[in-house]
Amino acid sequence: EEIKIAVGCPPVPICSDWVWAEDFAAKLKEEGLEAKVFTGGALGKDPEVVDQLAQGLIQVGLTNFVMIKQVDPAVLGFLAPYMFDDMAHMFRALDETDIVDSIDANMQQQGIKIGGLIGLGGTIGIFNTKHPVTSVADLSDLRLRAIDSSQMALFDEWGVPGVVVDMPEVATSLQKGMIDGYVNPPVVAFIFKHTDFLKYYTDVGAGTPIRSVLMSLDWYDGLGADEKQKVDAALAYANDRNRDWTYKAAEQEIAKLKELGVEVSELSPEARAEFRETSQKAWAELMPPEAVEAFKAAAGRTRQ
Amino acid sequence: MAWLVLVLFILASLAGGAAIAYVTGAAAVLSFILADSSRYLAILPQRILSQIDVFTFLAMPLFILAGELMNRGGVTRALIDLAMVLVGRMKGGLGHVNIAASVFMAGISGSAVADAAALTATLVPEMKARGYSATYAAALTAASSVIGPIIPPSIVMIFYGALMNVSVAALFAGGLLPGLLVALGLFVMNGILARRHGYGTGDALAMPPAGRTLVRAVPALFVPVIIVAGIVFGVVTPTEAAALAVVAALLIAFFYRTIEARPDGATPLTLLLRDIRDGLERTAVLTGSIFMILFAAAIFGYLIAIRDVPQAITDLVGSAGIDGLGYLLLINLVFFVAGMFMDVTMALVLLVPLLVPAAIASGADPVHVGVLSCLNLTIGLITPPFGGCLMIVSATSGVNYLRLSLAVLPFIAIEAVVLVVLILFPDITLVVPAALGLVE
Amino acid sequence: MRLKSVILTASAAAERICLLAAMAALAGMVGAVMLQIVARYGFSSPPSWTEELARYLMVWGGLLGATVAFRRGSDPVIVQADAFRVGWSRAVRDAALAVTTVIFLAPVLYYCFFGPDMAVARSFLVRNAARTSDGLGLNLAVIAASIPVTVAVIFLHLAARLAGASRPAGS
Ligand code: NA
Ligand code: NA
Secondary structure, three states, rough: OOOEOOOOOOOOHHHHHHHHHHHHHHHHOOOOOOHHHHHHOOOHHHHHHHHHOOOOOOOOEOOHHHHHHHOOHHHHHHOOOOOOOOOHHHHHHHHHHOOHHHHHHHHHEEEEEEEEEEEEEOEEEEOOOOOOOOOOOHOOOOEEEEHHHHHHHHHHHHOOOEEEEEEHHHHHHHHHHOOOOOEEEEEHHHHHHHHHHHHHHHHEOOOOOOEEEEEHHHHHHHHHHHHHHHHHHHHHHHHHHHHHEEEHHHHHHHHHHHHOOOEEEOHHHHHHHHHHHHHHOOOHHHHHHHHHHHHHHHHHHOOO | OOOHHHHHHHHHHHHHHHHHOOOHHHHHHHHHHHOHHHHHHHHHHHHHHHHHHOOOHHHHHHHHHHHHHHHHHHHHHHHHHHHHHHOOOOHHHHHHHHHHHHHHHHHHOOOHHHHHHOOOOOHHHHHHHHHOOOOHHHHHHHHOOOOOOOOOOHHHHHHHHHOOOOHHHHHHHEEEEEEEEHHHHHHHHHHHHHHHHHHOOOOOOOOOHHHHHHHHHHHHHHHHHHHHHHHOOOOOOEEEEEEHHHHHHHHHHHHHHHHHOOOOOOOOOHHHHHHHHHHHHHHHHHHHHHHHHHHHHHHHHHHHHHHEEEHHHHHHHHHOOOHHHHHHHHHHHHHHHHHHHHOOOHHHHHHHHHHHHHHHOOOOHHHHHHHHHHHHHHHHHHHHHHHHHHHHHHHOOOOOOOHHHHHHHHHHHHHHHHHHHHHHHHHHHHHHHHOOOOOO | OOOHHHHHHHHHHHHHHHHHHHHHHHHHHHHHHHHHHHHHHOOOOOOOOHHHHHHHHHHHHHHHHHHHHHHHHOOOOOOOOHOOOOOOHHHHHHHHHHHHHHHHHHHHHHHHHHOOHHHHHHHHHHHHHHHHHHOOOOHHHHHHHHHHHHHHHHHHHHHHHOOOOOOOOOO
16 A cells, blocks of 8 residues: 655645655655655645544644644743754754653654654744844844744743734734734744744754654554665655755755845844743743753763 | 445535535544544534634634624614715625725735625624615625725735745735726626626615715724724734724714613613624634534545645656646646635645745746635635635525525636736736835 | 333433533633633743633544534534435435434444454553643543544434434534
8 A cells, every 4th residue: 555645734845744745755665665745735734634643544634733733732942942962963863862762652652653853944033023132132022923822832931922823824913913923933934924024033053943744653663674664764865865955955054044134133142041030930931840851961971 | 435435425415405514624633533543523612613713813803793783783884885986886886885985995904704704793684674685685795895905904915824834925015906907807797797687776766865975974983993003004904803803893983872762761871781792702613613514624634634635646747747837837827726626725735835936937026926815715715615704605695605605706707817917917916016116 | 011100311411411512622722712811811831721721622622522412413504404204214314314424423432442353452552541641731531532422412313213213404
C-alpha cells in the first residue's frame, strides 16, 4: 500500500512541511516504496490528521506542536522562550539527549510515533504595525495576538495585553487595529502575507519554531525489518535536509523582510537580557515543574 | 453497475422525502464502501467534530439569532417599512432592498453562509408578507449572498491570499468593483423578473406613513451601524460584532415592545422573554440542520480527497494544452462545475493550488485570478445540486430545495455573465487596487 | 406495546431536554462572546478561554439542535412532508428516513466506541479522553461525547417515528 503523507500547507517552497514531505517521499520512492503527498490540508485539519494516524488510515502527517501538547505539555519545553541559546543549541538537545523519548512514549499510547521535530525557519520574533520595538517597555502600548493560553502567560510577564484571534481573522484584525502585532517566526508573516500590514519586526531570539512529524504506530510497527530500515533511512534523510533548509531559510528571511519594506530592529544585550528574564518566568505556566527541570538539564548538557 | 444503483438510491430517498443532508451522508458512506475504502469510515466522528469546531462559524448562529430577534422584535419591519417608503413604489422594490441589504451586509461579514442565514431569517418572511412568492424571495436572497465574500472583508479571500501568497489587501480592494457589479446584475435581473411577475407594486394600503416610519427606523438603523462601525474601526471581530448585534436587537426589540400596543396583561418584558425563547429555539434547530449539511459534505469531501480526484481533474485539464485567455476561461469553467458539487473551502484548497499557477505563468495577474477564483467558487454556493447557501436558505425559509434550485437559475445566469465580463476585462478588478498602489 | 410507549415517552422527553440544553448553550455562547468583548476593554488582558468556551457551546448546542430538527422533520428536503398523505406513501417515507439515517449515522456511532480491530481502548472517545483542550484545560472527551449522544438521540427519535409517533407535518 502507498504511504500517505498529510501536509497542511499548499505545495510551496516556503513551507517546511511540504519540503520535508517531498524529500521523504522522494527517498522512499528511491528505495522502491510507494508514497504520496497530500497537500493543502486535503486530508483534514491537524486533529483529523492525528486521528487518521492513530487508526492507521494514513501513515505520516505533519502538524502543529499543539497536537503533541494536548497529550503531553512537556513538548512546550522546545518552544519555551530562551530555553535554548539558539537554533543550533535546540537541535543539539534534540539529537544528543533523550528529552523527546518520554514525550514520544506518551504519544505512542495514542497510536502515534514522533518521526521528528523539524524546523520551519528562523527564530520567533515580535511583529507589529506601529513602531520599532527595542525593549520590553516598548511593548506597553501594543496589543498582541495570542495563539493560546500559554502565549497569554508569556504576554502577562511582558506586561502586554493579548487577544486570542483566530488565524483567518488576523489579517483583518491587524488592518483594523484590533491587534497591533504577534509573536511568530517571519515565515508565518510570509505565508499569510501579513507583511502588508506588519511593518516592524524585532528578532528577540526567544526560541526556534518547530513542527512535528507524526507517524502511525500501527503502520510503523507492522513494517518488515527491511521496510522499516528504508523508512528510517528516509526519515533521517528528510530530517537532515530539513536542518539545512531551516538554517538557509533563517539566513534569508531577515533580508526578505527588509525587501518587503519591514523595518527590522535588533536588541541590545541589555534589552535581550531583560526579555530573557521576564520570559523565563512564564516557563512554569507552560509545563509541569519536572518538565521544566528536565529541559533545563538538557539545555545545560548541550550548551557550548 | 453498483454506482448506478447508488444514484438510484439517492433519487429514491430524495423522492421518498428523506432530508438532503441524510441522503448525502448515506450516499457518502455507501460511496466509501463501493470505492473499497470502507475502513476510512473510521475517521467519521473526528471529521464531523473538526468540521464544526471552528471559531469562524460562531458568527453563523449568532447572526441567525440576531436575525430572529430582529424579526420578532419588529426591527426588520421598521427597516423594511423604511425601504418601502424609499423604493417600495418601484416594481420589485423590496427585491432591490434585499440586494442592497446584501451589499450592506457584505461590508460587515466575510461569509456568504452567515449573510444568507441572517438575511433569509429577516427578509424572506417580509417579502412574502408583501406579496412575493417565498420561492422567489428565497432565491433572490441566496443569489445576493454571493456578494458577501466579494466585497471586503472576506474570509475566502484571506484564505486565498494565504494559500497563493497574494496580497490580501490587494484582493480585498480588487473585490470591491466586482462585488458592486454582481449587485448591479442582480438589480437588473430582479427588475426584469419582478416586472414579469408583478411583484412589489406598492399599493396605498401597504404603504406605511412616511414620517412615523422614519422615526421608528432610527433605532433599527443602529444595528448595522454598530456592526459596521465595530468592525471597520477595529473594535470587534465579526463574531463579536454578531454577538453585539444580538444584544442590540434585544435592546431595540424591548424598545419597540415598550412603545407599541400590547395584548391585554402582557408587559414588555414578558413579550421580550417570549421573543428570546422563540428566537433561541429556532436558532438551535436551524443551526442543527446546517451542521448536518456540513457533516454530509465533509464525508464526501474526505472520499474525494483520499481518492485523489482533484489530481485526476488537473491531469485531464493539463493534457488539453491551452494557454492565456483560453486557459483562464477553462479553469473558470472547472471551478464553476466544481462549485456545483463541492464546498467552497474544499474546492479552493484542492483546486486553486493545482490550477492557478499555470494561469499566472501564462501572464494573468495574480490579484485578478484571485478575485475571479473567489467569486467563481462563491457562486458555487448557489449552484445546484449542492449549493451550501441554497441548502441553508432552504432550511431557514422552508422553501423546497428543488423549487429554490430552479428559481435561482436566472440569477446564476446573470452572475455567470458578470464573471465572464470580469475575465475579459481585468481592469474592472484591478483599477481599485492599482489606485491604492497595491498592484503594479 | 409496553416497549413502544417507553420509546415514545423517551423520545418526547429527549426532545424537550435537548431543546432546552441547546437553547441554554446558544445563550451561553452569546454570553461568552460578550464577556470577551467586555473583558478586552475592562481588563488589560481578557481571559483566553472565552473563545474556546463559545466554540464548545456552539458544538454542543448545534448538535443537540440537530436532534430536535430530526424529530420535527425540519431538515431541508426535496419532496415536502405534505406529499405523503396516504398510508402506503407514509410507509415509503418512513423507509427512506430509516435507511438514510441508519446508513449515514451507524458508522459514526460505531467508530465513537470502537477503534482499529474493534478495540474500545482506541476508540474516538477514549482517544479524545487522553487530550486536554488548550484554553479551558477540559478533557476533550467532554466535547467528543457530543457526537455519540447526538447520534443516539437521533436513533431514539427514529425508533419513535417507526413505532408510530405522530409524523411531523414538516416545516
Ligand atoms: Na464581505
Ligand atoms: Na454548488
